[in-house]
Amino acid sequence: MDGWKFIGLVHALRQVSVSISSQDILDVQTCLARFPDLAEKQIIKSIFIHRPQDTEIFEAVWGILLEYPESSLQEYSEDGTINSVLEEAQDSSGTGGQGLGHGTGGVSLTVKGNILEASQVSNLIPFARLEELTSSGVEFEDVVKTILSEMDYYTWINAYDLADQRGELSEETWYEHQDSRAFLVREIRQRLLTVQVGNENSWEPLVRQHWLLKSLSTLTDREKELVKSSIRKWARKLAMRPGSRWKNSRRGTIDISRIVQQSVQWGGLIFHLNYRQRIPRASELVVLCDVSNSMAAFVEFLIYLVTCLRARFRKIRVFFFIDSVWDVSEFVCDDDLSGVKQEIKSWGDKVSSGFSDYGAVFRELAENRLREVSTRATLVILGDGKNNYRPPQTEYLAQISEKVRNVFWLNPLEVQEWNERDNMMKEYRNYCSKVYRCRSASDLQRIVQDVF
Amino acid sequence: MISPLDLARVLEEEGYLIDEEAATTLFLALALEKPCLIEGPAGVGKTQLALALARAEKRKLIRLQCYEGLDLSKALYDWNYAKQLLRLQLAKTENWDKIKVDLFSKEFLLSRPLLESILSPEPVLLLIDELDKSDEEFESFLLELLAEFQVTIPELGTISAKTKPVVILTSNNTRDFSDALRRRCIHIYLTYPSLEREITILRSQAPELSERLTQDVCGFVARVRKLPLQKLPSVSETLDFARALKALQKVELNYGELMGTLSVLLKYPKDIAKLEERLRKWETEAQHRF
Numbered sequence: 001m002d003g004w005k006f007i008g009l010v011h012a013l014r015q016v017s018v019s020i021s022s023q024d025i026l027d028v029q030t031c032l033a034r035f036p037d038l039a040e041k042q043i044i045k046s047i048f049i050h051r052p053q054d055t056e057i058f059e060a061v062w063g064i065l066l067e068y069p070e071s072s073l074q075e076y077s078e079d080g081t082i083n084s085v086l087e088e089a090q091d092s093s094g095t096g097g098q099g100l101g102h103g104t105g106g107v108s109l110t111v112k113g114n115i116l117e118a119s120q121v122s123n124l125i126p127f128a129r130l131e132e133l134t135s136s137g138v139e140f141e142d143v144v145k146t147i148l149s150e151m152d153y154y155t156w157i158n159a160y161d162l163a164d165q166r167g168e169l170s171e172e173t174w175y176e177h178q179d180s181r182a183f184l185v186r187e188i189r190q191r192l193l194t195v196q197v198g199n200e201n202s203w204e205p206l207v208r209q210h211w212l213l214k215s216l217s218t219l220t221d222r223e224k225e226l227v228k229s230s231i232r233k234w235a236r237k238l239a240m241r242p243g244s245r246w247k248n249s250r251r252g253t254i255d256i257s258r259i260v261q262q263s264v265q266w267g268g269l270i271f272h273l274n275y276r277q278r279i280p281r282a283s284e285l286v287v288l289c290d291v292s293n294s295m296a297a298f299v300e301f302l303i304y305l306v307t308c309l310r311a312r313f314r315k316i317r318v319f320f321f322i323d324s325v326w327d328v329s330e331f332v333c334d335d336d337l338s339g340v341k342q343e344i345k346s347w348g349d350k351v352s353s354g355f356s357d358y359g360a361v362f363r364e365l366a367e368n369r370l371r372e373v374s375t376r377a378t379l380v381i382l383g384d385g386k387n388n389y390r391p392p393q394t395e396y397l398a399q400i401s402e403k404v405r406n407v408f409w410l411n412p413l414e415v416q417e418w419n420e421r422d423n424m425m426k427e428y429r430n431y432c433s434k435v436y437r438c439r440s441a442s443d444l445q446r447i448v449q450d451v452f
Numbered sequence: 453m454i455s456p457l458d459l460a461r462v463l464e465e466e467g468y469l470i471d472e473e474a475a476t477t478l479f480l481a482l483a484l485e486k487p488c489l490i491e492g493p494a495g496v497g498k499t500q501l502a503l504a505l506a507r508a509e510k511r512k513l514i515r516l517q518c519y520e521g522l523d524l525s526k527a528l529y530d531w532n533y534a535k536q537l538l539r540l541q542l543a544k545t546e547n548w549d550k551i552k553v554d555l556f557s558k559e560f561l562l563s564r565p566l567l568e569s570i571l572s573p574e575p576v577l578l579l580i581d582e583l584d585k586s587d588e589e590f591e592s593f594l595l596e597l598l599a600e601f602q603v604t605i606p607e608l609g610t611i612s613a614k615t616k617p618v619v620i621l622t623s624n625n626t627r628d629f630s631d632a633l634r635r636r637c638i639h640i641y642l643t644y645p646s647l648e649r650e651i652t653i654l655r656s657q658a659p660e661l662s663e664r665l666t667q668d669v670c671g672f673v674a675r676v677r678k679l680p681l682q683k684l685p686s687v688s689e690t691l692d693f694a695r696a697l698k699a700l701q702k703v704e705l706n707y708g709e710l711m712g713t714l715s716v717l718l719k720y721p722k723d724i725a726k727l728e729e730r731l732r733k734w735e736t737e738a739q740h741r742f
Contacts, residue, residue: 019631019635023635027484027486031483039476042473043476046477046480046639047484049639050635050637052641055641170737171675171734171737230628236627
């Protein structure tokens with residue numbers, strides 16, 4: 001491998017938070033020299049990648065540096081001749097069939113019909129349009145959406161969804177279609193990253209797409225799984241940390257029965273001190289989640305976190321709200337969360353409008369539910385604070401705040417958005433013990449350490 | 453072994469089928485004499501890979517099963533207190549200065565798996581199984597062993613390995629490891645085998661099964677693994693399921709005749725209920741097809 005490319009690769013991987021030591025570099029060089037018949041990529045990947053979640057980012061960097069050289073981008077640019085050739089070769093006998101592409105590239109997925117071949121996908125992506133959108137300063141996720149929409153992606157997947165609902169698709173076809181979808185989106189994202197990295201002449205766009213830093217609402221399925229797996233690990237770590245009530249006697253209290261049991265092994269002559277298992281530190285956790293459309297993605301992760309932490313609390317109560325409150329505590333003990341997801345979707349039956357009304361919710365909570373809540377409880381509110389110009393009724397949050405030990409507010413909006421006109425965070429935050437931005441997995445990680 | 457293909461071949465002779473990527477990574481770990489950390493869901497063959505490698509390399513297997521609360525006295529060494537007491541009782545008249553040195557000599561040392569692997573004069577494969585179940589303190593302790601193949605016992609000093617052991621660590625990924633530990637290892641992530649690979653595994657592990665039944669069972673399990681279940685079926689459960697069908701005199705797999713056998717494949721009642729529901733759909737689909 002070319003030395004400059006190797007240095008470039010190491011630099012890029014370190015930029016995107018893959019930890020590479022000097023020993024790793026030495027090992028790679030040793031192996032490249034000793035085993036010239038082995039694939040370079042395989043050797044480098046085997047030695048540089050120490051965590052499964054780094055594989056994807058390695059593939060992205062490798063792709064940008066070594067698989068998509070700039071020349072290949074130019075090949076497809078501007079005139080779209082390759083795309084027009086593709087269109088002629090398309091087969092229109094598939095499930096979709098309605099509508100034709102209207103984007104610059106002119107390639108419509110709906111006329112592709114059948115399952116996409118992996119080799120076709122890269123030819124379908126309109127690179128010139130990607131470059132154009134990126135240069136005009138459009139946000140990453142918006143570029144992806146625009147490109148997909150111009151490729152008739154949404155019509156295409158809708159046709160398949162409907163066909164599936166009508167029972168016209170076999171399960172295998174459905175799974176193949178799902179794979180094609182995921183592959184297409186992944187490919188567009190990868191190409192877009194290549195363009196962005198080239199335009200900005202830095203690895204920053206890749207860093208921004210790191211799953212820990214992305215908004216929870218824009219995660220792919222694979223990234224969602226990564227976040228959930230991280231949440232499980234954080235929760236496990238937390239379960240082993242001494243709670244505040246044990247901090248005076250860090251190892252807990254002495255367990256006489258275990259000491260006697262063990263000392264019998266040595267005829268009672270020698271014994272080790274044993275300590276009792278620590279018990280959960282908090283008596284009650286009350287979670288209040290706004291489940292209006294813009295919040296649904298965030299609620300899922302918070303509830304998952306609460307589920308993982310349930311052993312740490314004596315009692316957990318979870319309420320969902322939009323303009324009124326309903327109790328969903330019974331679904332939180334379920335590991336697969338299908339009940340909770342259903343509850344998030346089914347808010348239509350429980351509220352009078354789809355617009356959040358924090359004031360009314362706090363009032364209902366204070367008047368009807370507060371008496372059942374312990375004074376040692378911790379209240380966690382997940383909401384964007386957008387009150388849709390309704391009265392904030394802060395007196396009720398003040399009342400709640402006085403009753404419970406702590407009120408933590410987690411807000412998925414950027415801090416500067418908290419001061420917008422219809423946002424009541426500026427008033428509500430006065431009654432909270434602490435307010436956090438809770439937008440990405442890394443925010444969530446910080447909250448886990450601080451709050452629980 | 454001179455190449456990953458060679459490694460894959462000897463492992464296959466020992467009844468373990470490994471894919472090319474994992475074989476290359478394992479080969480590099482062996483070539484660099486570095487520990488290999490194998491991660492992946494339960495039942496994908498992490499431990500089996502270590503066992504097959506031990507047989508293939510003709511190394512003695514020393515296994516340390518990790519659990520919460522595992523400490524040095526169970527993993528590395530302990531002093532034989534009873535023997536020390538006896539020694540003290542027998543030596544009442546002897547010189548104390550001599551005895552107190554003698555009491556902490558190798559004679560009174562009880563070797564646990566880690567020390568045993570270091571002291572062994574013959575080549576060994578040390579399997580540290582399910583490391584994620586142990587505490588973080590234990591993980592930190594392993595760093596010296598993994599990097600230098602040596603351990604330090606305060607009373608005796610540092611003991612280095614006589615023959616460098618092959619070290620395999622496995623994890624079900626229930627908790628993350630520190631960067632320090634990961635950096636010292638070469639990493640393999642194993643997933644469930646592809647349909648073709650699983651058919652080959654079944655053919656080699658259960659040759660008594662008919663070809664039709666083997667293919668049907670593997671195809672069925674591949675479909676089941678796409679469902680959102682709490683625990684997906686492992687390779688050994690596929691094997692058990694196929695053998696269970698064979699015991700019931702089945703020569704092929706029919707969706708309508710699987711009720712009652714699913715508990716061999718799945719372990720949670722909820723998962724079984726989900727699959728039973730899906731089976732009805734698959735059965736209707738199959739009927740439409742013919």
